[in-house]
Amino acid sequence: MYKGGKIIASLVVFVALMSLPFFYNIGKSNKGPVINLNTPAIQQLAVKQCVEPVEWMRPNHMKLLSQWREEAVRNGKTVYINSQGKSFENSLQTCVNCHFDPASKESDQFCVSCHTHTAVNPNCWSCHIWPKQAAK
Numbered sequence: 004m005y006k007g008g009k010i011i012a013s014l015v016v017f018v019a020l021m022s023l024p025f026f027y028n029i030g031k032s033n034k035g036p037v038i039n040l041n042t043p044a045i046q047q048l049a050v051k052q053c054v055e056p057v058e059w060m061r062p063n064h065m066k067l068l069s070q071w072r073e074e075a076v077r078n079g080k081t082v083y084i085n086s087q088g089k090s091f092e093n094s095l096q097t098c099v100n101c102h103f104d105p106a107s108k109e110s111d112q113f114c115v116s117c118h119t120h121t122a123v124n125p126n127c128w129s130c131h132i133w134p135k136q137a138a139k
Contacts, residue, residue, distance in 0.1 A: 036120035054091050095131050
């Protein structure tokens with residue numbers, strides 16, 4: 004092979020440079036967002052029960068909201084029955100009732116802090132009115 008040594012050496016250098024960020028971060032954990040648990044909206048959750056258990060809701064809340072949207076828009080189903088058999092209104096307002104307190108400036112950070120941390124831009128508010136705007 005003509006100039007095979009230079010090609011292989013260049014490939015080794017290229018792969019080493021491209022994999023450097025991965026090796027640099029080995030063993031380091033990414034800290035999650037900081038959420039103030041002393042807001043009135045969060046304290047209300049201690050009294051009220053969420054739609055599903057917290058352990059399930061954290062990773063799956065967007066799947067549930069997407070499911071609600073599909074069922075409401077396409078099938079006209081407006082009631083959700085959770086895993087414990089309790090029924091809830093199939094609406095974003097169900098979430099806002101517990102997770103948002105218009106009197107608290109920090110309650111909008113409940114959603115925003117996690118979505119900013121994970122670089123997710125949910126499209127909920129392209130159709131729905133942000134609760135702070137609705138309260139004015």
